[in-house]
Amino acid sequence: IREANVVAGESGGITQHIGAYQVQKKGKRITFLDTPGHEAFTSMRARGAKVTDIAILIVAADEGMKPQTIEAMDHAKDAGVPIIVAVNKMDKPEANLDKVKGELSEHGLQPEDWGGKTIVCPISALKGDGIDDLLDMIILTAEMEDLQANPNREAVGTVIEAHLDQSLGPVATILVNTGTLKIMNNVVVGNAYGRIKIMKDSNSNALRTAGPSRPVMIAGLSETPVSGDILQVVKNEKVARDKAEEIRLINKEASHARTSAANQLLAHVKQDKVLKLIIKADTKGSMEAIRQSIGKIKDDEVAVKIIHTGVGKVSESDVMMAAASNALVIGFHTDFVSPVVSKIAERENVEVQKHEIIYALLEEIKKFLTGMLDAEFEEVVIGRAEVKQIFLTKKKDMIIGARITSGKLQNKAKLRIIRGRTEEDEDNIVGKGEIETLRKVDEVVKELKEGNECGIKYRGDVSLEEGDILEAYIEEERKRVIE
Numbered sequence: 001i002r003e004a005n006v007v008a009g010e011s012g013g014i015t016q017h018i019g020a021y022q023v024q025k026k027g028k029r030i031t032f033l034d035t036p037g038h039e040a041f042t043s044m045r046a047r048g049a050k051v052t053d054i055a056i057l058i059v060a061a062d063e064g065m066k067p068q069t070i071e072a073m074d075h076a077k078d079a080g081v082p083i084i085v086a087v088n089k090m091d092k093p094e095a096n097l098d099k100v101k102g103e104l105s106e107h108g109l110q111p112e113d114w115g116g117k118t119i120v121c122p123i124s125a126l127k128g129d130g131i132d133d134l135l136d137m138i139i140l141t142a143e144m145e146d147l148q149a150n151p152n153r154e155a156v157g158t159v160i161e162a163h164l165d166q167s168l169g170p171v172a173t174i175l176v177n178t179g180t181l182k183i184m185n186n187v188v189v190g191n192a193y194g195r196i197k198i199m200k201d202s203n204s205n206a207l208r209t210a211g212p213s214r215p216v217m218i219a220g221l222s223e224t225p226v227s228g229d230i231l232q233v234v235k236n237e238k239v240a241r242d243k244a245e246e247i248r249l250i251n252k253e254a255s256h257a258r259t260s261a262a263n264q265l266l267a268h269v270k271q272d273k274v275l276k277l278i279i280k281a282d283t284k285g286s287m288e289a290i291r292q293s294i295g296k297i298k299d300d301e302v303a304v305k306i307i308h309t310g311v312g313k314v315s316e317s318d319v320m321m322a323a324a325s326n327a328l329v330i331g332f333h334t335d336f337v338s339p340v341v342s343k344i345a346e347r348e349n350v351e352v353q354k355h356e357i358i359y360a361l362l363e364e365i366k367k368f369l370t371g372m373l374d375a376e377f378e379e380v381v382i383g384r385a386e387v388k389q390i391f392l393t394k395k396k397d398m399i400i401g402a403r404i405t406s407g408k409l410q411n412k413a414k415l416r417i418i419r420g421r422t423e424e425d426e427d428n429i430v431g432k433g434e435i436e437t438l439r440k441v442d443e444v445v446k447e448l449k450e451g452n453e454c455g456i457k458y459r460g461d462v463s464l465e466e467g468d469i470l471e472a473y474i475e476e477e478r479k480r481v482i483e
Contacts, residue, residue, distance in 0.1 A: 022214065022215065067311075091124040176210050192229075196218050275304050277327060277365070280332070314334060322350045417432065433470075
């Protein structure tokens with residue numbers, strides 16, 4: 001794509017470190033994030049940045065779906081971006097397009113000509129065959145997805161990568177998400193701030209402005225930012241410095257406030273009501289058994305979603321995928337987790353569990369799901385009292401005298417106010433209220449039993465009358481359990 005399509009044919013001048021480049025097709029620009037595998041994609045997602053609008057999955061026509069291909073596909077699926085499959089090496093005699101399409105179908109990517117929605121483009125990177133078709137499909141997908149940005153505003157961008165340059169100081173590759181970035185703009189980039197003194201494109205050409213989806217390298221920052229940091233244009237250097245300091249303090253507080261990995265995961269899944277899993281097992285047979293067993297765990301309120309599986313031990317990329325997706329990592333009968341992977345899991349606050357027995361693994365998943373369920377509250381009637389006298393009436397409060405006719409009354413209990421009977425001979429409930437304070441003579445008490453007379457400070461939506469019956473009830477929390 002670079003050799004054939006880089007704007008104005010300046011492919012010779014491409015700087016490898018910029019990590020992104022732009023091509024032109026039918027007068028439209030397409031930006032490619034040129035990342036090693038999916039590492040940058042993962043780390044940026046782990047920090048909450050969404051920079052990819054379309055994912056292109058490269059599958060070799062002679063080899064088919066490899067574990068790393070499946071991993072990249074699972075990433076793109078979980079990120080919720082459209083996937084175009086480019087089947088490469090079609091020039092090889094052993095290329096088998098139908099075999100690749102069959103494997104794609106098995107993984108939920110049904111090709112268009114097989115009745116599905118996945119665009120599959122046969123290409124040859126060596127000969128350049130099919131590249132034009134691939135670019136056409138990217139433009140078509142962008143139009144179908146209605147991918148648009150507003151160039152007429154202050155720029156917001158995302159850091160793709162950053163490093164310290166000996167002559168320029170901290171430099172960062174920025175992808176402009178929206179707005180137009182201009183030379184000499186004051187910016188905040190994560191903890192860093194500064195004024196853009198140098199701005200270059202992927203061919204090292206100096207730029208004065210950069211619109212949406214333009215990848216640029218900028219210099220003039222106070223320190224080196226991190227992949228996934230957000231760039232914002234601000235009014236002046238003072239605002240930039242203050243905002244950067246504010247972000248630094250927020251990040252510091254967030255790192256102090258980090259709870260355990262399990263609690264943090266639970267907090268995320270409680271919002272989404274979906275427990276995402278990454279599972280590594282010793283064999284394909286074990287994995288299939290785990291999948292089937294997990295498939296039997298059903299509940300109307302919460303769900304389990306396996307976003308990635310594999311055979312072998314838990315790797316660094318498994319942990320990074322879990323960080324990006326807020327997922328739980330489970331190793332079944334796998335080798336020990338290496339110290340390096342453990343350290344990354346600790347840093348990214350990812351929960352990694354190891355199991356030897358399948359029912360213990362399932363119990364752990366059920367435990368997580370049970371923690372995600374909202375508690376149910378049940379009303380329990382505790383007693384009744386009859387209003388004997390009204391002492392004081394204010395706007396919403398009343399002080400009354402009552403006699404407990406059954407059960408007990410409790411401080412802070414809720415009340416139903418019953419005034420006679422209905423035609424169907426049922427209690428005629430006219431309103432609701434609450435016992436603000438319960439007294440026995442002059443003493444405030446927690447509860448009183450049947451036969452006692454008491455004073456009640458009442459608050460409710462109706463005024464009480466002598467002879468009204470107060471039905472007291474409390475709400476008891478009942479925790480639901482997934483069987």
